[in-house]
Amino acid sequence: MSTPSRVLATVDSGTATAAVSLIGRAGGRHRLLGSTAGPVGTPVEALLERVRRRVAGADPDLAQALGIGLPGSAADVPRLASRTAPPPQLAAIAVTERALRPLAAVAETAGWQVRALVVQGADILKLATSLADGRVDAILAGASEPPAADERHLVAELGNLVAAATERRPDLVTVLAGGLATPGGRTESLFREGRPGATVLAPSPTDADGEPLRAILDGLRGGGDDGRRALAVAAGSLATVLRRRIEVVEIGLAGGSRTLASWRPGDRASVRTGSVARAALLPRSFTDEILDEIIRWLPIPLDRLRTRDRLREMAACPWGDAAGDGAVLRLAAARAAAARLLARTPAMDGLPAADIVIASGGAWQAAPAPATALALADVVRRPGARALGLDHARALAPLGTLEDEDARLRLMADLFDDLLVPLGTVVQVAGLRPPRSVGTLVVRGSGDPMEVELQPGGIDLIDVPPGERATAEFRFRDPVDVGTRTKRVDLGVTGGLGGLIVDLRDIPMRLPDRLEPRRELLAGWQAPTWPGLGQ
Amino acid sequence: MAGAHVAGARPVTGEPATDWRDEIPRRALVEAGLETTVPLPPGDRPLVGPGTAVMPGDLLLEHVRDPRVDEVDVRLPEGERPLAGGRWAPVPGRRRHADRTADGELLVPVPGKATRWRLVTGDHRAPTTSAVSGIVTEVRPGAMIRLRVAGLALRGTLAAGATSRGRLELATDPFGELRPGGIDVGRTGSILVVGSRIDAEALTRARAMGVRGIIVAAIAGKDLRDFQASERRQRAALHMPEPFGVLALDGALRRPIATPVAALLERLAGHEVALLVNPPALVFDGSAIDLPEVGPDWVRVRSGPNLGAEGRVLEPAGLWRFAGGVHLEAARVQLDGEPSPVVLPLCDLERFG
Structure with a gap:
């Protein structure tokens, strides 16, 4: 689709749910008419019909004018569709642990589920069995460039192992990186010519922060409509339209992604992205460690065995149990997943902080907006102020599949207000000295000024409605870090459903180790954002 | 355009294209043509090939219970090259001391030695039989045997x-x-x-x-x-x-x-x-x-507080606010044994068909 038509649909098919929306041209520009989501497997036509029915009910004239006035008519509108599949599996193999670590780290951010294998000291039968496993979709083999002294004597063994795996499975895609990637070199010559699987020579994982290798690996998975790649494209377009730095934290059932997009005058947006299988809401290899990470964020009394069983139920029926305790459990799992995502993309922490953080993906959808805002603030912890938004219609990824960049920018410029639910603004401060009061805050908006005494270690939720702008005047007793080190700062903040979140908790977050005090603390923070939590 | 699709063939009829009950997740009661896999790790010998029809009790493979790795000299006629996954057996009457080993599967060549290979072999072997009738669709040495099962299957969520x-x-x-x-x-x-x-x-x-x-x-x-x-x-x-x-x-x-x-x-x-x-x-x-036979309006609560309850779905209830302030699409359901209908999230329901 080069030029967006009068009415179109977006369809984002995930591994757990599918989200659809209808976009129509009204009043000289495109508007988001409505959106909904349903369990994967629900016919897209049924979901589109649900949206169409509501649009026709709310504004019959508009629906008629757009040609979606009649039942069934939405099924025929042009669609922009993205699809997110469960991450494929990649066996990353190197001679030594030291050589493997950067390989596996890069592969982990390219959307693959990584099985890490080391040749040195390993049982050769176990290695060969792992590489031949039918669940492995590709092999990444690498060595330092040039191979280090402790690698050289086993590089030939590594080459033989990988070549043997391709003889068992000729269709296996194989990537040779770093010291193994000499064109026409000894390792490449071990592979049979004319086999159906590709052999790709790739740069070392230490070149340019691993970005060239990551791009190659990312390109080897998913189809042309891959949802996570499309989301990164859409983030770049949104950054250009808004002229802001944007960070998208996307969490889905089978994986997560983090994208940082920066606008540069007169140039295309710079986009850095990482797609991490381990950042899934419920990773395929669900370990006790992951269970502990989720329990760490639970504000409700659920014992360990019961929590594990509830999470197993969620894995079997990811769209179910979305209200009450189920929603709280889901958001705890989303927090843990986002924390894993951020921990596995440390290279992005060194880039300039985003002005807007956007939550995207199915994991964030079934919770009240203020609870989602607080969840983002819990895990994305950097001194400074940033606006928070939610990709509520999950329309960003489908819009990213629009190949014509100009058309995509035009559509985004029309739609950006509709695409994001404003969750509010979060201000995070580092360098506070507990336990006494550290200063005051005066919020000046459209109503009377509001004054707040600032207590370290806590959060204040201040009502600034969506669409409203306010000035937050911070006066600290000692210099603190609010993105810059200062005692006095006035920040322009935008409102949202979560309002202004003044977050004076530790950066990074420190929670009590003991269960009960931690649960009480979390419940205290989260209670204002969940109506009826714990009832 | 990568993700675009224009569905232009269907006329706008003026009639609902779908039943609203299609919005309730559907679970197939039974399905045909199920594919199953049988593990075939290196060393195990497949006794079937693609296209083989098997019945319950037929041999599928020979499983090595105590796999070990030996080294053997593999000498093939000029121009032929041994392949990983291939079978190897000692030449009768020409056993040398170093190759006094059982037959097995070629695993991986020994680096730096042109004809030397590692071989997976073992002393204790057990036959594995098929539990179902069907057709072998794929045999991957070192990985698995894939079977298309004859008959119908009732799916579960997990098995051990x-x-x-x-x-x-x-x-x-x-x-x-x-x-x-x-x-x-x-x-x-x-x-x-x-x-x-x-x-x-x-x-x-x-x-x-x-x-x-x-x-x-x-x-x-x-x-x-x-x-x-x-x-x-x-x-x-x-x-x-x-x-x-x-x-x-x-x-x-x-x-x-x-x-x-x-x-x-x-x-x-x-x-x-x-x-x-x-x-x-x-x-x-x-x-x-x-x-x-299952009625089109028969539903079961798949998750949430009424887990396992069953009844008849009456009508859509639209977007509904549930516990915790969560808004979900809902339907009115008459649960068995309940005096009056209740409103339940669509995503907590399932219907069979």
Whole structure:
């Protein structure tokens, strides 16, 4: 689709749910008419019909004018569709642990589920069995460039192992990186010519922060409509339209992604992205460690065995149990997943902080907006102020599949207000000295000024409605870090459903180790954002 | 355009294109053409090839129980090259001391030695037979054998243990729970349907009594882990135990077996069935029974507070606010045994068909 038509649909098919929306041209520009989501497997036509029915009910004239006035008519509108599949599996193999670590780290951010294998000291039968496993979709083999002294004597063994795996499975895609990637070199010559699987020579994982290798690996998975790649494209377009730095934290059932997009005058947006299988809401290899990470964020009394069983139920029926305790459990799992995502993309922490953080993906959808805002603030912890938004219609990824960049920018410029639910603004401060009061805050908006005494270690939720702008005047007793080190700062903040979140908790977050005090603390923070939590 | 699709062929009829009940997640009661895989790790010898038709009890592969790696000299005629995954056997009458080894599968060449290969072999080999009838669609040495199963399959959500076959017996009603004392040797060779839940102790007793499999609505994570640990110990023993599998139809939290599934299992009672582990499913001969019919408005609560309840869906209720301030699409449902309809999230419901 080069030029967006009068009415179109977006369809984002995930591994757990599918989200659809209808976009129509009204009043000289495109508007988001409505959106909904349903369990994967629900016919897209049924979901589109649900949206169409509501649009026709709310504004019959508009629906008629757009040609979606009649039942069934939405099924025929042009669609922009993205699809997110469960991450494929990649066996990353190197001679030594030291050589493997950067390989596996890069592969982990390219959307693959990584099985890490080391040749040195390993049982050769176990290695060969792992590489031949039918669940492995590709092999990444690498060595330092040039191979280090402790690698050289086993590089030939590594080459033989990988070549043997391709003889068992000729269709296996194989990537040779770093010291193994000499064109026409000894390792490449071990592979049979004319086999159906590709052999790709790739740069070392230490070149340019691993970005060239990551791009190659990312390109080897998913189809042309891959949802996570499309989301990164859409983030770049949104950054250009808004002229802001944007960070998208996307969490889905089978994986997560983090994208940082920066606008540069007169140039295309710079986009850095990482797609991490381990950042899934419920990773395929669900370990006790992951269970502990989720329990760490639970504000409700659920014992360990019961929590594990509830999470197993969620894995079997990811769209179910979305209200009450189920929603709280889901958001705890989303927090843990986002924390894993951020921990596995440390290279992005060194880039300039985003002005807007956007939550995207199915994991964030079934919770009240203020609870989602607080969840983002819990895990994305950097001194400074940033606006928070939610990709509520999950329309960003489908819009990213629009190949014509100009058309995509035009559509985004029309739609950006509709695409994001404003969750509010979060201000995070580092360098506070507990336990006494550290200063005051005066919020000046459209109503009377509001004054707040600032207590370290806590959060204040201040009502600034969506669409409203306010000035937050911070006066600290000692210099603190609010993105810059200062005692006095006035920040322009935008409102949202979560309002202004003044977050004076530790950066990074420190929670009590003991269960009960931690649960009480979390419940205290989260209670204002969940109506009826714990009832 | 990568993701665009224009559905231009269908005329706008003016009639609803879909029934609103299509918005309720649908679960197939049975399915045909299921594919299952049998592990074929390096060293195991496949005894079938693509296209082979197999019946229950037919040999599929020879499993090496004590795999070890030997080194052998592989000499082939000029121009031929040995391949990993190929079979190798010593040349009769030309055994040298260094190659005094059994036959096996070529694993990987030894670096720096042109004709030297590592070979997976072993002394104890056990035949593995098929639990189902079907067609072999793929054989990947060192990985797996893939079979397209003949007959119909009832899918579960998880399975543990081994693929097995036996006579289906109903041990409890759909709401029941089987205690260890309720299993005796009279159940030998059977696959038991045990209702809503079973614990690890009852599972290990069932295995000891010669039961071939258990079908249950739910199994708690703790019991599953205990059973899997026990199963690993059994498999490590010198003598191969009889195959025993557990199939959980729904998940981890207690609930009765769904009425349509219970009706199907009742009709299968006394018939030979197979319990598959990968994927989790019960396979049976579809021609032997009439499948139960399920009304289009019959729904079951798949998750949430009314877990396991069943009833009839009446009408859509639109977007509804539920506990915790969460807004979800909902429907009005008349649950069995309840005096009046309740509003439930669509995503907590499932219907069979």
